[in-house]
Amino acid sequence: MREVTYREAVREAMCEEMRRDESVYFMGEDIGAYCGAFGVSKGMLQEFGETRVRETPISETAFVGAGIGSAITGMRPIVELMFSDFMAVCYDQIINQAAKMHFMFAGKVQVPMVIRTPSGGGTGAAAQHSQSLEQMYCHVPGLKVVVPSTPYDAKGLLKSSIRDNNTVIFLEQKRLYKEKGEIPEEEYLVPLGKADIKRPGRDVSVITYGRMVQMSLQAAAKLAEEGIDVEVLDLRTLSPLDTDAIIATVKKTGRAVIVHEAVQFAGFGGEIAGVIADSEAFYRLDAPIKRVGGLYCPVPFNPQLETQSFPTQERIEAAVRGTLQAY
Structure with a gap:
């Protein structure tokens, strides 16, 4: 085993698949010399050249359409x-074409x-650059939606996504x-549609x-100090959804707290x-299901x-305590 960052894991997955399969190529805005907005594609232009690492104009509709073609x-x-x-700019290409x-x-x-695509907030990028829109794509038949939480999952899931014969929305927080x-x-692969228990609990x-x-996981560690044993289930793939894993964990503990960054409503x-x-x-169930999600507002620029x-x-800790106190 070796230690890498999440960004390095994503880059490794792309490079390995591009070396393995000549039909795989990479395109987007500023992904070449600039290495992408978050530095994910560092070194890829030098290895694969301009034919397989293709800079695009600022027109998401055009280059997503070119990808479909x-x-x-x-x-x-x-x-x-x-x-x-x-x-949102190329939504028609994604949901009505791909x-x-x-x-x-x-x-x-x-x-x-x-x-x-980078998703979610926490970087001070304000309302138009910080949304979590995964639910919009899960609602569309024909799309797969993947949201990895660790470098291990990011690499294994991305390699599986590249080999999949469907359009996959791959969201990187x-x-x-x-x-x-x-x-x-x-080399390893992580299959799409399989959740993972990141922390067992009762x-x-x-x-x-x-x-x-x-x-x-941080909340679970804190609650463990109070004698509360929390199981954390990482869905990893939202579509297809591992319903068996959801049912199994709730049957085991009898209580469920659902947490996501996206707006709760x-x-x-x-x-x-x-x-x-x-x-x-x-x-x-021994208590009502609780949800912990984002507030129903545009993401503020102010960091606090x-x-x-x-x-x-x-808020996660309070929701867990609430389920234990319900009855």
């Missing part, structure tokens, strides 16, 4: 959007494309790029993904709660206000 003719593009918020072509052409067309973690020296299940995994947490309510896990607009460790 190349994918249906046999290439496997990795398309980087500088910020996930910019998906997601639907396989179905509309009776399975004769595939769109094996990965759209990689900005605050995680500097996080370090161990990965194997040898009293309460915290179901989460992305940056909130780290915050939930109409957020993905509602789908997780629905999975629990529609399953045998519902009859094992921004911090409070997202779930905090204290």
Whole structure:
């Protein structure tokens, strides 16, 4: 095992897949000499050249459309959007073209494309560069949605995403790029659609993904000092969703706290709660399901206000204590 940052893990996944498969190429804004807004593609232009690391104009509609066109003719593009918020510019290309072509052409067309993009807040980038919009893509049949929380998962899930024959939305929370973690020296893949228990526990299940995994683990460590044993389930992939893992953890503990950075209202947490309510896990609940999500407001620029607009460790701890005190 060796230690790498989340950003290095993403770069390694892309480079390994580009060396393995000539049909894989990478394109986006400022990904060459500038190495991307968060330095993820450092050194890739020098290794692969301008043909396979392609700088694009500032037109997300145009280059996502170009990625779709190349994918249906046999290439496997990795398309980087500088910020996930910019998906709003090319939303039609994603939901009406990439997601639907396989179905509309009776399975004769595939769109094996990965759209990689930094997501979420915590960097002071304000309302138009800090949103968590994953629920919008989970609602669209034909898209897969991946949200890794560790360097190990980021590399393994990205390699699986590049090899997948569907369009994959790959969301990288900005605050995680500097996080370090161990990965194997040898090649490995992490399958899409499989959740992971990041911390086993017996009293309460915290179901989460992305940056909130780290915050939930910190809350679990603090609660352990009070004798509260929290299980943390990292979904890793939102579509397809590992419903079996959700049901199993809730059946085990009898209590569920759902945590995500995105706005709580109409957020993905509602789908997780629905999975629990529609399953045998519902009859094992010893307390109502609790959700901890972002406030229903644009992300503020002010750092103190921004911090409070997202779930905090204290809010997660309070939700866990609340489920234990419910009955």
